[in-house]
Amino acid sequence: MKRFVASLGLFSAMAGATGAYAAQPEPWQIRFQPAATGIMEEVAWFEEYTLWFLGAITILVMVLIAWCIIRYRASANPVPSRTSHNTLIEVIWTVGPVIVLLFLAVPSFQLLTSQFTPPEEPAMTIKATGVQWYWDYEYQDEENPLTFTSLMLQEDERAASGKEDVAQYPRLLAVDNEVVVPVATTVRVLVTASDVIHAFAVPAFGIKIDAVPGRLNETWFKAEREGLYYGQCSELCGKDHAFMPIAIRVVSQEQFQEWYAAAQDDLGAANSALMAAIENSNNGKKVASAN
Known part of the structure; x- marks a missing residue:
C-alpha cells in the first residue's frame, strides 16, 4: 500500500514538472x-x-x-429466548x-x-505568528534574519503582484508574500500567536498545529518536490478567520539562496525575480518535453 x-x-510530481504546480483545494474534492x-x-x-x-x-x-x-x-420467534x-x-x-x-x-x-x-537536524527554522487575520514570518538566521508579513491577496492587487493566474493563485488562498523554502530540506516551524488561538495547517505537507498566544509549538516538514502549496488557519479565530491563508513556495537550493539574499534588501523585488526565474524554468521544461 x-x-x-x-x-x-511520483506520478503527480512528473505531471507537475512540466508546468507550475500548486497544491490547493479543488471543487467537490x-x-x-x-x-x-x-x-x-x-x-x-x-x-x-x-x-x-x-x-x-x-x-x-x-x-x-x-x-x-x-x-x-415476532412472527418467526413468538416465544423469545431468555438467554442472559x-x-x-x-x-x-x-x-x-x-x-x-x-x-x-x-x-x-x-x-x-x-x-x-524529524529524521535529521532541521537545516532552517521559521517562526510563524498568527495575527488577526494574517501571518507574520521570521527566518531565524543569526547572521541574516528575515521578517515579513503575509496577507491575503485582494483581487485588485493581482496585476501589481503579477498573480493574475487564478489557477495558480486562487481566490482567498493567494498571498502577497509566500514563505519560500528549498526543496528536500528539513524545515522546523515554530508556531505561536499574538492575540487569540489560530492554527497553522498545510494539507499537502501533513502538518497542522495550534498557534497559542504565549506558547511556542513546534512542527516540521521536508518538501520532496518544488511547487506552491496552500494552507489556512484551521482554528476559528474571529470574523476574518476564513481570510488568513498560508502559502509556501518550494524552490531549488539555488533559487532559494538567490531569493533570500535579494529579500534582505527588497522583498517585493526578490519575489518578482523568483517568480520570473520559476516561469523561465517551467517554460524550458515544456520546450524540452515537447522536443
Missing part, C-alpha cells in the same frame, strides 16, 4: 491533496489502511442487525475489538512519532 501511495506521488512530504504519504496510507477495518466492521454490524431483525422477528449470557460470544466481542485496536494503534503511534521526530 505504501508503494502504491508513493507511486501516486473528497480525497487529500497530493502528498508533497513523506509524512503526508504516511497519513494517506494510514487513512486507506483504516478504511479496510472500518468497511469490514460496518458490513459486519449491518449483517448482524439484518440477521437479528429477520431471525428474531453466552461465554463464547462475550470472549469474541472482547478479544476481537482488542485485536482490531492493536492493528490500528501500532501504525498510529508510529505515525505520531514520525510527525514529531
